[in-house]
Amino acid sequence: MESVQLRCPACGRGHAYTAPAYPCPCGTPVVPPLLRDAPVEPVTHRTWDDDWVTARCADCGRLDQWPQPELCCPCGAVLRVPVRPVTTTAVEPSTPDAPGSGTTAPDAGAGPAHIPLPRTAAHPRPSFHPLTIRTGRDAVSAAARYLQWLGYHDVVQPEKRPASRIDLRAAGVVAQVDAGARPTGLRDVECLWLNALSASVAGVFFSLAGYTEDARSRADTLGVPLFLMDPTGTPQPVNSPADELISTGA
Structure with a gap:
């Protein structure tokens, strides 16, 4: 795991920080690429865009959004850890379910929205008895x-x-x-x-x-x-x- 040295701008305390890994749909752990030697920023207010970063899976090439790395300092400051920008122009490797282009976004105009999967296990449960919804x-x-x-x-x-x-x-x-x-x-x-x-x-x-x-x-x-x-x-x-x-x- 990639580790960086950080210093809290509020109290001056030093920290060794390692970003958490998140599972790509292909199964490979993905870690947002930390930007070394960049100052951390205290989180004073939150927006949706600031809470997410883009990272690329090193195995399948998929681009996805993951939570912005943050560190809580013992002094009480919440620090946003800078992440190295990821280019979105690279061609992703082809995969069995995304031939050729590697594009992960579905084509909104092609095919049905949902095709049920075949049952992969026996269905031992009795019939479901629903509850009428009024509220x-x-x-x-x-x-x-x-x-x-x-x-x-x-x-x-x-x-x-x-x-x-x-x-x-x-x-x-x-x-x-x-x-x-x-x-x-x-x-x-x-x-x-x-x-x-x-x-x-x-x-x-x-x-x-x-x-x-x-x-x-x-x-x-x-x-x-x-x-x-x-x-x-x-x-x-x-x-x-x-x-x-x-x-x-x-």
Whole structure:
């Protein structure tokens, strides 16, 4: 792992910092390239763009966005660690699922949005008994019932929604439920993924109004199962990770 020496501008304390690694969809750990000898910046306010950096997988060449490296100094300052810019003009190597060009973004005008995967395991579970949805709370309860049906035990539904917006927790999984009238967006999917990553568990998303195209594309890249819920309370998979979760269970 690449390590750099940093000095806190607030207290002058020195630090040896190593950026965390994140899993590329191809399975290779990706580490944002740190910029040596560049001064760190205290984080005084946050914007979405400042919290993400672009890094390239050394194995498959995929460009992706990952959390901006940060360091918390004992003096209380939060320091943003500079990252070396990554050029986006390099031609990525070809892969079996991206012939020739290596481009990872799907062609919005080609093919169906979602092709269900074949079942990869036996389906030992009984039929799912849905819960009719009339309120947002019903939607969360219906999602909790579905997680239990998938095999997750001791699903916890907090009385009040926490700041993390995680609606359901169980051993090995966190879930978010969007009962709004608009399709779930990209940021909601990414925030769920970050919460799941920090807890080293899986993340599952349920939405009543569906998902935007960029949210679905990002969920496919990150491996986040997306489910669409209808008023009857029956979740339907809308991407391949969701199909696979149904096939394998918890």
